[in-house]
Amino acid sequence: MSDNSFGKLLRVTTFGESHGPAIGCVIDGCPPHLEIEPEEIKRELERRATGRSRHTSQRREADDVQILSGVFEGRTTGTSIALLIENTDARSKDYGNIKNQFRPGHADFTYWKKYGIRDYRGGGRSSARETTMRVAAGAIARKWLRQELGIEIQGWLAQLGPIRTDENPQWDTVDDNPFFCPDPARVSELEAFMDALRKSGDSVGARVNVVARNVPAGLGEPVYGKLDAELASAMMSINAAKAVEIGAGFASVEQKGTEHRDEMTPGGFLSNHAGGILGGISSGQDILVSTAFKPTSSLRLPGRSIDQDGQEIEIVTKGRHDPCVGIRATPIVEAMMALVLMDHVLRDRGQMGDRSKD
Numbered sequence: 001m002s003d004n005s006f007g008k009l010l011r012v013t014t015f016g017e018s019h020g021p022a023i024g025c026v027i028d029g030c031p032p033h034l035e036i037e038p039e040e041i042k043r044e045l046e047r048r049a050t051g052r053s054r055h056t057s058q059r060r061e062a063d064d065v066q067i068l069s070g071v072f073e074g075r076t077t078g079t080s081i082a083l084l085i086e087n088t089d090a091r092s093k094d095y096g097n098i099k100n101q102f103r104p105g106h107a108d109f110t111y112w113k114k115y116g117i118r119d120y121r122g123g124g125r126s127s128a129r130e131t132t133m134r135v136a137a138g139a140i141a142r143k144w145l146r147q148e149l150g151i152e153i154q155g156w157l158a159q160l161g162p163i164r165t166d167e168n169p170q171w172d173t174v175d176d177n178p179f180f181c182p183d184p185a186r187v188s189e190l191e192a193f194m195d196a197l198r199k200s201g202d203s204v205g206a207r208v209n210v211v212a213r214n215v216p217a218g219l220g221e222p223v224y225g226k227l228d229a230e231l232a233s234a235m236m237s238i239n240a241a242k243a244v245e246i247g248a249g250f251a252s253v254e255q256k257g258t259e260h261r262d263e264m265t266p267g268g269f270l271s272n273h274a275g276g277i278l279g280g281i282s283s284g285q286d287i288l289v290s291t292a293f294k295p296t297s298s299l300r301l302p303g304r305s306i307d308q309d310g311q312e313i314e315i316v317t318k319g320r321h322d323p324c325v326g327i328r329a330t331p332i333v334e335a336m337m338a339l340v341l342m343d344h345v346l347r348d349r350g351q352m353g354d355r356s357k358d
């Protein structure tokens with residue numbers, strides 16, 4: 001399998017499967033002298049982890065990260081950083097019944113068609129378990145961005161099924177509930193919705209937003225290295241992501257040009273429909289990205305499918321699954337935002353010098 005790496009000057013390669021012995025990543029290009037401890041990475045992993053509430057998969061992984069290289073006496077050395085996390089709570093026996101069957105809506109069929117072999121245990125490489133290492137790498141990138149440029153990244157659940165959650169945001173409460181909901185008044189409604197959904201055996205999609213504040217102007221390239229294009233690519237690489245918006249996104253279809261254009265005054269921009277990016281280059285405004293996640297395809301409700309011989313079957317998926325994968329996606333989109341921005345900061349410095357010293 002190719003393309004297990006992303007980024008240019010900051011390059012992250014992930015490896016491992018959902019039910020393999022371990023998952024891990026290698027981070028190339030992180031500058032030296034950044035203080036980092038396993039506990040800092042662990043805190044971000046706990047935000048992503050399953051089993052935090054009854055509304056997610058009850059798989060409970062310890063997610064104890066081992067730093068194998070690239071850090072000496074608590075500081076990055078400038079060499080490759082290797083991180084490893086052992087899988088300790090996989091239940092492969094739950095997937096024995098689908099060994100020769102394709103779950104509709106999953107990557108089972110496409111993996112089989114591409115490779116002629118697949119790891120049916122929890123989806124193997126296509127499992128959301130892989131995103132654990134993105135969050136681990138993102139923890140390092142977030143700290144570097146904060147220390148070097150004061151960039152702050154915050155994500156939140158903007159919509160769960162039909163329920164919008166960010167119309168009256170209180171940003172300091174996002175991490176106070178298992179949904180990453182910015183409005184405490186909506187949490188009980190989300191709880192009730194998910195309880196009913198879980199009892200029905202069905203699933204639902206979600207929208208997750210992320211904003212990066214204090215981003216300097218000038219990051220990104222005019223044509224093939226557009227910052228918004230690479231952010232969109234990063235978000236679409238997350239499991240179950242089906243759409244990405246930058247700024248006003250699809251709402252810009254209905255806007256007039258007089259409304260959509262972000263007029264400028266000596267005091268700054270009057271709006272931010274562009275989401276902080278113009279012509280592929282950051283404008284200095286907040287960068288806003290919204291990602292839509294599809295409903296979980298692993299369901300205990302019977303569905304029609306085929307087996308590896310092309311025979312029609314009825315399939316039921318057992319195991320521990322999220323009724324809404326978007327509930328745990330907030331730390332993942334935050335991590336991808338951080339990794340893309342850090343990569344672009346390093347690329348910009350390579351061409352233009354250190355803007356923070358201007």
